[in-house]
Amino acid sequence: MPELPEVETIIRGLEKKILGKIISKVESSRPRIFSGDPEVLKDREILNIKRRAKMIIFNLSDNLSLLIHLKMTGQLVFDEKKGKQKNRIVGGHPSADWMSELPNKHTHVIFYFKDKSVLYYNDMMRFGFVRIYPTDMLDKTKELSKLGPEPFLATLSPDYLMKVAEKHPKTKIKQIIMDQSNISGIGNIYADEILFCARISPLRLAGNVKKKEWKKLIECVRTILETAIKHGGSTIRDFLNAEGKKGKMQNYFKVYQRTGKECVECGGEIVRIKIVGRGTHYCPTCQK
DNA sequence: TTCAATGTTTAGAC
DNA sequence: GGTCTAAACATTGA
Numbered sequence: 409m410p411e412l413p414e415v416e417t418i419i420r421g422l423e424k425k426i427l428g429k430i431i432s433k434v435e436s437s438r439p440r441i442f443s444g445d446p447e448v449l450k451d452r453e454i455l456n457i458k459r460r461a462k463m464i465i466f467n468l469s470d471n472l473s474l475l476i477h478l479k480m481t482g483q484l485v486f487d488e489k490k491g492k493q494k495n496r497i498v499g500g501h502p503s504a505d506w507m508s509e510l511p512n513k514h515t516h517v518i519f520y521f522k523d524k525s526v527l528y529y530n531d532m533m534r535f536g537f538v539r540i541y542p543t544d545m546l547d548k549t550k551e552l553s554k555l556g557p558e559p560f561l562a563t564l565s566p567d568y569l570m571k572v573a574e575k576h577p578k579t580k581i582k583q584i585i586m587d588q589s590n591i592s593g594i595g596n597i598y599a600d601e602i603l604f605c606a607r608i609s610p611l612r613l614a615g616n617v618k619k620k621e622w623k624k625l626i627e628c629v630r631t632i633l634e635t636a637i638k639h640g641g642s643t644i645r646d647f648l649n650a651e652g653k654k655g656k657m658q659n660y661f662k663v664y665q666r667t668g669k670e671c672v673e674c675g676g677e678i679v680r681i682k683i684v685g686r687g688t689h690y691c692p693t694c695q696k
Numbered sequence: 697t698t699c700a701a702t703g704t705t706t707a708g709a710c
Numbered sequence: 711g712g713t714c715t716a717a718a719c720a721t722t723g724a
Contacts, residue, residue, distance in 0.1 A: 410702060411703090414702075462702090476701090477703085477704090478702090479702085479703050479704075480701070480702060480704095481701090481702080481703095481704055532708070533701090533702080533703095535703065536703090556710080586703095587703060588703095588704080596701090596702065596703085598701060598702090603705055641702095642702085686701095686703095687700070687701080
């Protein structure tokens with residue numbers, strides 16, 4: 409999926425378009441992705457859109473919410489008028505799907521609004537989900553209740569991370585920061601970029617990380633994520649949305665997918681290894 | 697043909 | 711219980 413910055417970008421784009429809209433109908437034939445009762449969504453108004461970790465929350469009228477996770481390849485595509493391809497807002501995997509006529513074979517949920525506009529949930533790999541919960545129960549759901557602090561909140565502090573590290577002293581730091589129960593919203597791309605920024609090797613064990621380094625890491629988490637949000641994330645390519653914006657963060661990567669290229673700091677070679685099954689990029693000279 | 701891809705969960709071994 | 715690995719979900723494209 410999109411990680412935190414991409415989700416944030418999607419939300420900011422969607423907010424301008426669908427706040428206040430009334431759902432007239434919801435269709436889906438993929439129970440694994442959407443198994444709720446579409447009828448309960450009828451006539452509900454979209455009051456606001458929030459993000460928690462990498463999830464999107466639509467708060468609807470009368471205490472109902474939609475919890476959406478795009479996982480690896482989910483997309484939300486908004487069409488002002490059904491059938492026309494202008495005024496589209498998109499977010500998700502950089503496939504050309506959203507350029508084609510919708511719905512297509514990767515469209516799994518369709519939201520129709522009273523004013524004839526449409527929101528499509530597309531997901532090539534079908535890992536994602538759209539679930540219905542009462543708004544006042546969201547914090548107690550299995551999806552949200554175990555999440556760690558949001559990166560921009562003060563609860564993410566060096567002391568907090570010292571405690572996390574005490575609990576998992578033998579776990580590699582990359583795994584620590586990607587674990588959503590420790591910190592919310594960091595995925596594989598930004599984990600690599602954040603660790604390069606902090607000059608910490610992804611292989612370092614959490615128990616060996618000093619408090620000063622955790623402090624630096626938190627600064628990098630915020631800087632990298634803020635920068636990525638400013639650039640509209642890094643997953644939206646080959647497409648200009650209604651505002652003429654597209655994700656540009658991929659142009660600023662210092663290590664991610666730069667295997668064999670020169671380190672921007674020391675000129676050494678960026679190395680690619682595997683950690684917890686995920687491709688990991690770092691500079692062995694700069695990151696210790 | 698084989699591998700890796702923005703994510704998360706689960707099962708098994710030590 | 712901690713930690714590691716692999717696999718599962720499914721599709722595409724290099």
